[in-house]
Amino acid sequence: xxxxxxxxxxxxxxxxxxxxxxxxxxxxxxxxxxxxxxxxxxxxxxxxxxxxxxxxxxxxxxxxxxxxxxxxxxxxxxxx
Numbered sequence: 001x002x003x004x005x006x007x008x009x010x011x012x013x014x015x016x017x018x019x020x021x022x023x024x025x026x027x028x029x030x031x032x033x034x035x036x037x038x039x040x041x042x043x044x045x046x047x048x049x050x051x052x053x054x055x056x057x058x059x060x061x062x063x064x065x066x067x068x069x070x071x072x073x074x075x076x077x078x079x080x
Contacts (some may be wrong), residue, residue, distance in 0.1 A: 008034065058080055
């Protein structure tokens with residue numbers, strides 16, 4: 001995957017914390033730490049969106065739909 005360079009602005013307190021993590025070798029450098037933080041945040045947003053969409057589903061309807069599919073398949077299976 002190709003990477004692109006961007007510039008960001010951080011407050012001094014955040015940068016100090018970030019530098020401590022880099023110094024403690026939690027991350028190899030600032031760039032990697034920020035990249036991982038952004039990726040983690042984007043993944044959390046995606047999971048929340050998926051959870052919101054799943055919450056809109058009607059469990060009774062989904063169960064009936066699933067059972068309907070199984071009953072048709074079971075009728076086609078050979079008996080052992």
